[in-house]
Amino acid sequence: MTTVQDLGRFGHQAKGVNPTGAMDHISMRLINILLGNDENEAVIEFHYPTPTITFEEHAIFSIGGADFSPSLNRKPVANWKIHTAAPGDMLTFGKKQKGERAYLSVKGGFKLPKVLGSSSTNLRAGFGGLKIIKGMSLDLNLKNGTLFEASKKIALAPKTVNVALRPYIKNEQEIRIIGGAELDSLDQDSRNKIFGQRFIVSGHSDRMGYRLEGDCINRNSESEIISSSVAFGTIQLLPDGQLVILMADHQTTGGYPKIGNVISTDLPFLAQLSVGQHITFREISIDVAEKIVLKQEKEIKKFKASVKLYS
Amino acid sequence: MNYRIHPLSENAITLYFEQKISPEINDLVIASCLWIEENSFPGFIEVVPAYASLTVFYDLVELINQGYKSPFLFVKSKMQEIPFESLKTGNKPKNLIEIPVEYSGEDLQIVGRHSKLSEKEIIKLHTEPEYRVYMMGFLPGFAYMGGLNQKLATPRKKKPRLKVPAGSVGIAGAQTGIYPLESPGGWQLIGHTDKKLFDPSDRKLSLLSTGDYVKFKAV
Incomplete structure (x- = not known):
């Protein structure tokens, strides 16, 4: 599946409009920064099996996130770098090296109308962004003259995203979470099961949520939960004793017990996990979570400043 | 507090x-x-x-x-x-929205069998209350409403439909609701409205908001 995504459509959840947006928001931001784009510029999110992309105009582009062995006119091009394409050039992909979701950004972005302030694709409601299918073509904001002007500056810019900033993709991932509103209502045995076992990402996992498989967790409480807001990363305990992690296309509200919420720096790891891979959970305080985000944002800011020097 | x-x-x-x-x-x-x-x-x-x-x-x-x-x-x-x-609560004028419904849903008979009520009685009981919108969610423009006559409560379908058309009015357990968009869903469908519940190009976006009241009118 190939869609257009940005950082999501916020401001209308009170009307039930779910934010959607890129699953691996860090990879998306990084390649936009690399190209000197706005961090929120819409990108193409794609999966394996991959699309083949033909350039009909000159373009400057970058790919990030999952590594699907990209080639331009059969010559390998690397992720996290700046590339140029001429009319007729063909971007193809080969072996799936690691990760599940790749991002393609072009200098200046795609020409797409924003709906309610965002270009993200709301697949369920069928509006905004674009679900891209074979044969479609997308217009670019920067063409010929304006693009060449922009490209003069880019030649001097840092040519790659620091390795330390890229979401690190491995086979078994520790996911850090802050405790949810109903975590304290669980007994010690259930807590041990959440923080002491390895969960498998099940086949029922998509942009809406990941169903996990593990030892059944009991909630020894009869008290009914009244639905309230949920977020990207909310972990809910389902009536069958299994966990679900809500992902980018989650709905705005949920009525199952909230065990916790994956911290935003770890969402990209989840976004890049494959079915069958393992995760474990570790609980951290909101205070520590904020410090982790702060540290990452500092590094991203530094990277951004190094790009700005040249643009 | x-x-x-x-x-x-x-x-x-x-x-x-x-x-x-x-x-x-x-x-x-x-x-x-x-x-x-x-x-x-x-x-x-x-x-x-x-x-x-x-x-x-x-x-x-x-x-x-x-x-x-x-x-x-x-x-x-x-x-x-x-x-x-x-905080000033409760003294706001009630925002009552009338929704015309054609009660010809595919599951009217299932609700009838479950509640042991005739079609006429179902329509009467469903159009009687002023339902309160307690929350928006599930889909853009979908209202979680309270106030369904418990005689009409009917469990969801065991096998959800892959496509429920926009505007479908249904019952699931003790709740009643309207599908703002075409979507898969397990609600028992009793009727259909032509009212547009959600429109991303309209400034108001959604016909209903939390705190509104809804009255169904049989047409």
């Missing part, structure tokens, strides 16, 4: 009132949301009402960039500033 504040994520905080479904508590939620919107603060993105809670979404990065050491504590303190005792 009895309430509990809990982080939902590092970008959102939920304030829970007494966990009860009642118009009074839901009014308090709506008034609190209004107060937050009128007393906005740096990094504020949106506030979202639910049955008996409200959630403030904020831009953590923006707050960090503006020098706030703990965005969570800052936003929490803003939520604690809500003057709960003096």
Whole structure:
């Protein structure tokens, strides 16, 4: 599946409009920064099996996130770098090296109308962004003259995203979470099961949520939960004793017990996990979570400043 | 005022009132949301009402960039500033929205068998109440409503339909609702309305909002 995504459509959840947006928001931001784009510029999110992309105009582009062995006119091009394409050039992909979701950004972005302030694709409601299918073509904001002007500056810019900033993709991932509103209502045995076992990402996992498989967790409480807001990363305990992690296309509200919420720096790891891979959970305080985000944002800011020097 | 504040994520905080479904508590939620919107603060993105809670979404990065050491504590303190005792609730004029429904749903017979009521009785009982919208969610423009006559309560379909058309009016357990968009779903369908429930190109976006009242009218 190939869609257009940005950082999501916020401001209308009170009307039930779910934010959607890129699953691996860090990879998306990084390649936009690399190209000197706005961090929120819409990108193409794609999966394996991959699309083949033909350039009909000159373009400057970058790919990030999952590594699907990209080639331009059969010559390998690397992720996290700046590339140029001429009319007729063909971007193809080969072996799936690691990760599940790749991002393609072009200098200046795609020409797409924003709906309610965002270009993200709301697949369920069928509006905004674009679900891209074979044969479609997308217009670019920067063409010929304006693009060449922009490209003069880019030649001097840092040519790659620091390795330390890229979401690190491995086979078994520790996911850090802050405790949810109903975590304290669980007994010690259930807590041990959440923080002491390895969960498998099940086949029922998509942009809406990941169903996990593990030892059944009991909630020894009869008290009914009244639905309230949920977020990207909310972990809910389902009536069958299994966990679900809500992902980018989650709905705005949920009525199952909230065990916790994956911290935003770890969402990209989840976004890049494959079915069958393992995760474990570790609980951290909101205070520590904020410090982790702060540290990452500092590094991203530094990277951004190094790009700005040249643009 | 009895309430509990809990982080939902590092970008959102939920304030829970007494966990009860009642118009009074839901009014308090709506008034609190209004107060937050009128007393906005740096990094504020949106506030979202639910049955008996409200959630403030904020831009953590923006707050960090503006020098706030703990965005969570800052936003929490803003939520604690809500003057709960003096909020004006309940004296707002009731926003009653009439929705014309053609009661010809495919599952009318199933609801009839389950409730042991005739079609006529089902329509009478379904059009009688003024349903309160307690929360929006599930789909853009979908209203969670309270007030269904318990005689009409019917369990969901065991096998959800892959495509329920937009405008379908249905019953699921003790709830009634309207599908704003075509979607898969397990509700028992009793009717259909031509009213547009959700339109991303319209400024109002959604026909219904939390706190509104709905009356169905058979056509």
